[in-house]
Amino acid sequence: MQRINAVEILDSAKLSRFHFLLVFWCSFIMLFDGYDLVIYGSVLPHLMTEWNLTPAEAGMLGSSSMLGMMFGAVILGTSADRLGRRPVILFCVALFSVAAFINAFAYDATTFGICRFLTGVGLGGVVPNLVTILKEMAPTQYRNRLINLMLSFFAVGGLLSALAGMYLIPLLGWHSPFYIAGLSLLSLPLLYKTLPESVAYLVQRDRQEQVAKLLKRINPAHQPTGPVRYQVETVSNTAGTAMASLFSDARAVATLMVWVAFGMCMLMVYGLNTWLPKLMNSGGYPLGSSIAFLLVMNIGALIGQLASGFIADRWGCKPTLLLFFALSAVSISLLGVRPGPATLYLILLIAGGATVGCLSVVHTLAADIYPAVARSTGVSMAAAVGRCGAVAGPLLGGYLFSLSLPFEQNFLLFGLPGVVAVIAVLMIAQRHANRVPLDTHAKQGA
Known part of the structure; x- marks a missing residue:
């Protein structure tokens, strides 16, 4: 029986309607991830006034969704290596859509916090699997660009949430943006019908017939003759489990440093998106x-x-991460010097681009480090541990606001995580920072 590396067939495929549809759905989900998370920064000033929240209470409320994302990444994100990428993505979309819509009907800080936590659980489980499924299904030469294109829709969602804060809230109240957040639920029937399962996962579960059908859709040029058995890269026997493989084969330092980089990046991204309007005000x-x-x-x-x-x-x-983390630290710190309007907008553009640009690349780096059988676990654990930074961001903002520090010191402290992240990235071995997946070596040597 002929044995064929399924990953090589995926890598050699031309971009097609299949890939465009996959990128569309992943980007669509990512848009709502950005919208659902960033909207809190727009509604925060109104909630603090209406519910008489202290800065510490507002920070805790902002961190509730981040705690949910940490929980979702650990429980739902890592389960995809056992249950499949597709069912976990579908469940997470349903969960965060319903929770975000119900958020509009919250009547106090407790109900609001519960809805935000459940929204975070769904988002925390879905994002690592969006990265993983694109990593496993996209052709090699387009992989990073497609992943970054998908992740860029986080910023599109954040942009839309800021527009909703500017125009909808004054007209309809702070509840109105959450009605829009629930619209993602309407996509679920089409998503259920068209979202594919990962080829790597199907091969690992020995679903050879499904693998053959899916590969023909992805790469019509693949026309095997005779009986075929598809396979993917394997992990060394010393790895034992997907979780253990995160620290095997000299990956321990790289894993820990990616976790630190993730955490510092998320601290800056979610801390600023939560507290920037209030701090500037x-x-x-x-x-x-x-x-x-x-x-x-x-x-x-x-x-x-x-x-x-x-x-x-x-x-x-x-x-790339070294450059973007350095830019993050410098640009955030400069926000506190009260520059002129044109300079301020330029600094804000750089700060937004550098911090979220880091988040995009660190996802790709985490996906590169691990083999297929542990990839969802690796990316999910990096995202889960990184959520500690996401939780700390709103809390840090609330704490700084309560201290009534000089304006410039708030931003100096928010820029410090960028320096920590630079040190963490420097400690990642070059072979892990630019890892070539095992499945491409044969192709390059041919």
């Missing part, structure tokens, strides 16, 4: 202008995510 800027700053920052995030993908394809993940 406390610095003397009108509330409307402060929300506009959030909009500008998310425009920068969109540009940064798209740019980081192209730069990473040329320079590699490690140099």
